[in-house]
Amino acid sequence: MAIASLSATVRDGVGTGVARKLRQNGQVPAVIYGHGREPQSLVINTREVEKLLSSVSAASTVIELSVAGTTARTLIREIQRHPFKRNIVHIDFQELVAGEQVTVSVPLRFTGTADGVRNSGGILEETMHQVHIRVDPSIIPDHIDVDVTPLTIGHSFHIRDLKLPEGVSILDDAGATVCVCVAPKTVTETTPGAEVEGAAVPEPELIRKPKAEGEEEAK
Numbered sequence: 716m717a718i719a720s721l722s723a724t725v726r727d728g729v730g731t732g733v734a735r736k737l738r739q740n741g742q743v744p745a746v747i748y749g750h751g752r753e754p755q756s757l758v759i760n761t762r763e764v765e766k767l768l769s770s771v772s773a774a775s776t777v778i779e780l781s782v783a784g785t786t787a788r789t790l791i792r793e794i795q796r797h798p799f800k801r802n803i804v805h806i807d808f809q810e811l812v813a814g815e816q817v818t819v820s821v822p823l824r825f826t827g828t829a830d831g832v833r834n835s836g837g838i839l840e841e842t843m844h845q846v847h848i849r850v851d852p853s854i855i856p857d858h859i860d861v862d863v864t865p866l867t868i869g870h871s872f873h874i875r876d877l878k879l880p881e882g883v884s885i886l887d888d889a890g891a892t893v894c895v896c897v898a899p900k901t902v903t904e905t906t907p908g909a910e911v912e913g914a915a916v917p918e919p920e921l922i923r924k925p926k927a928e929g930e931e932e933a934k
Contacts (some may be wrong), residue, residue: 716855718778719767720862723747725783726756734805743803745778747789749810757782757808765802768794774820775855780808788852790817811852818886820845821856823893827864831896837868838900843893846874846887854882861893871895 719831723745726737730851734744769780773791780789786898793807822845831837834882846859859877866872 717857719771719781722781723757723759726758747808818849822858824858825826825861827862827917829866829896831861831868836867836899837896841894844874849884866896868898
């Protein structure tokens with residue numbers, strides 16, 4: 716389980732104007748909510764949160780959020796970004812409760828070299844890169860490994876084939892394809908000038924002057 720720390724302060728003002736001013740001053744508006752607590756408005760230093768998000772998986776990392784001298788274990792549930800500038804405009808945190816399972820998405824990590832790639836020149840196509848799981852916050856995995864070593868050409872791995880850590884329940888369709896090993900693509904080359912079968916043969920062009928009507932051929 717990945718854990719990171721972040722500091723926040725209580726935000727008194729609310730509304731679009733207040734949020735805009737905070738962002739201009741290098742701060743990000745945020746809110747924390749959870750089971751049995753009222754939503755609380757917060758503000759976080761922009762540089763600190765950007766640095767944090769560049770080094771962790773936001774969807775599955777437990778954030779120990781320090782607010783007014785107390786620390787709450789949280790998960791980031793939503794990050795709102797500006798549609799063009801891509802800077803963060805708001806973050807939602809969910810406080811975690813001991814013994815209460817949560818739903819998170821975790822990345823898949825493909826390991827090994829597929830048999831079909833190694834021995835037959837095949838290509839491994841990764842069709843899924845993350846899965847959705849339900850798990851206790853204390854045992855959220857950083858990732859789930861997918862060993863593709865035995866995969867031969869024409870065969871695939873599905874959600875039901877994944878080996879999950881103890882205490883982890885997967886929410887995706889059991890029949891969904893995770894990856895597949897396909898045969899190498901062949902390229903058919905056409906020889907320049909080669910005739911295409913069935914193509915019409917052009918008639919020869921008449922290059923001599925046709926005889927006038929009634930004109931006899933000279934002997």
